[in-house]
Amino acid sequence: MDEYGARQNQTWSFFTEYIACIRNLVKAAFYTKHILDRYPAYRLRDSDEIKKTFFKDGHEALSFLNRSILNLYDECIRASGKNNLVVSPDAIDPNEFTEVEVNKQLPKSAEDDIVKEDEDRIIDLFEKMSGLSTMMESLQLPVIMDPEELKKIVPGKLDEKKVRNMMSLIHSVQSEFDTYVKNTHIEQKHKYLKDFRGYISMPLHLLEIMIWLCHFYERHEDEIRHGECKKTIATLVNKSELLSQIVNFCYKNCLYYIREGDLLSKEILKSFIKTVQYELPIPQPLGFHARPSTYISLIVRKYDLETFLLVDGEKFNCKSVMSLLQAGGAIADKGYQSVLFEGDKRVLNDIKILSEHNYCEDEDIPEGLSYLRTMREPS
Numbered sequence: 001m002d003e004y005g006a007r008q009n010q011t012w013s014f015f016t017e018y019i020a021c022i023r024n025l026v027k028a029a030f031y032t033k034h035i036l037d038r039y040p041a042y043r044l045r046d047s048d049e050i051k052k053t054f055f056k057d058g059h060e061a062l063s064f065l066n067r068s069i070l071n072l073y074d075e076c077i078r079a080s081g082k083n084n085l086v087v088s089p090d091a092i093d094p095n096e097f098t099e100v101e102v103n104k105q106l107p108k109s110a111e112d113d114i115v116k117e118d119e120d121r122i123i124d125l126f127e128k129m130s131g132l133s134t135m136m137e138s139l140q141l142p143v144i145m146d147p148e149e150l151k152k153i154v155p156g157k158l159d160e161k162k163v164r165n166m167m168s169l170i171h172s173v174q175s176e177f178d179t180y181v182k183n184t185h186i187e188q189k190h191k192y193l194k195d196f197r198g199y200i201s202m203p204l205h206l207l208e209i210m211i212w213l214c215h216f217y218e219r220h221e222d223e224i225r226h227g228e229c230k231k232t233i234a235t236l237v238n239k240s241e242l243l244s245q246i247v248n249f250c251y252k253n254c255l256y257y258i259r260e261g262d263l264l265s266k267e268i269l270k271s272f273i274k275t276v277q278y279e280l281p282i283p284q285p286l287g288f289h290a291r292p293s294t295y296i297s298l299i300v301r302k303y304d305l306e307t308f309l310l311v312d313g314e315k316f317n318c319k320s321v322m323s324l325l326q327a328g329g330a331i332a333d334k335g336y337q338s339v340l341f342e343g344d345k346r347v348l349n350d351i352k353i354l355s356e357h358n359y360c361e362d363e364d365i366p367e368g369l370s371y372l373r374t375m376r377e378p379s
Contacts, residue, residue: 028209028213035202036055043198125181135169144247147239153243160211163207274344275343306343309341309342
């Protein structure tokens with residue numbers, strides 16, 4: 001109808017607006033139904049209680065969307081009647097909307113794809129997931145029931161643009177996983193790698209639901225865009241419930257599954273560890289005092305992998321600032337100007353960058369370690 005300029009036509013603008021609203025909510029309902037149907041295939045490690053709560057909330061969200069769609073449909077029919085557009089009572093046949101269930105899958109008979117094993121690419125994929133988790137957590141959105149507080153969240157902190165950015169990131173993770181991991185020998189070789197796919201799919205579809213609900217609220221609700229038609233829509237779709245579904249169902253569950261996916265990725269990464277030793281200079285002029293020790297500890301905590309500083313064969317845990325300070329005392333007593341670090345290559349690469357900038361004793365944090373700026377800030 002946009003091709004005919006219906007939105008700008010006084011006679012047809014209401015009808016067109018209702019059609020657009022139905023389209024948005026139908027897409028959200030489709031993805032909601034999809035994740036409920038596909039849940040078993042995602043191989044999520046939810047407890048029975050979490051699973052029960054998710055299905056309860058999911059069906060409530062679907063029920064809300066279906067009610068809203070039917071309300072808009074009825075209003076759409078009334079608007080069409082005013083314009084002499086007759087819709088047959090038989091236009092919608094309930095039998096066409098019967099449940100379609102897949103009770104069994106075809107046996108796996110296709111050979112696994114042959115893909116060059118690139119563990120660094122998989123590690124990068126996991127780090128993207130971790131970055132997305134950090135991004136979503138930074139929004140700091142609690143479960144909110146007060147309607148006025150929800151209006152401050154959407155679109156104040158959470159809008160269609162932000163959600164699309166997040167979805168773009170997780171979609172790139174899914175794309176890389178499907179290209180380089182799914183149905184390959186490396187997926188079969190590493191325990192739990194196949195399970196990780198579900199922790200990409202679930203947040204992706206929840207974000208898709210969020211996009212259409214945010215779009216609906218920003219484009220069609222009277223809180224954002226005013227007008228007689230918007231007022232009518234506000235009576236057909238409960239805006240408080242709509243906002244609650246965005247924040248308390250979509251965002252909350254999306255964050256939960258991304259966090260769980262991040263935890264799973266860290267578990268999987270342990271099988272990718274490449275232990276190496278780097279000899280690196282000590283910080284000048286004060287050695288391993290509080291500041292450089294803190295930065296080293298933050299790097300190790302980011303990767304959550306065992307990393308040690310070696311002094312005459314004795315191992316000091318780099319995750320602990322106190323342990324590093326103790327090592328610093330021993331190093332000062334011996335007069336050493338360089339020391340050995342032992343751990344995963346990725347961790348030591350970052351510590352090496354830190355050492356190349358004298359552990360940030362006299363300069364800012366380098367761009368390659370920009371995550372330290374966030375980690376050192378008090379919560």
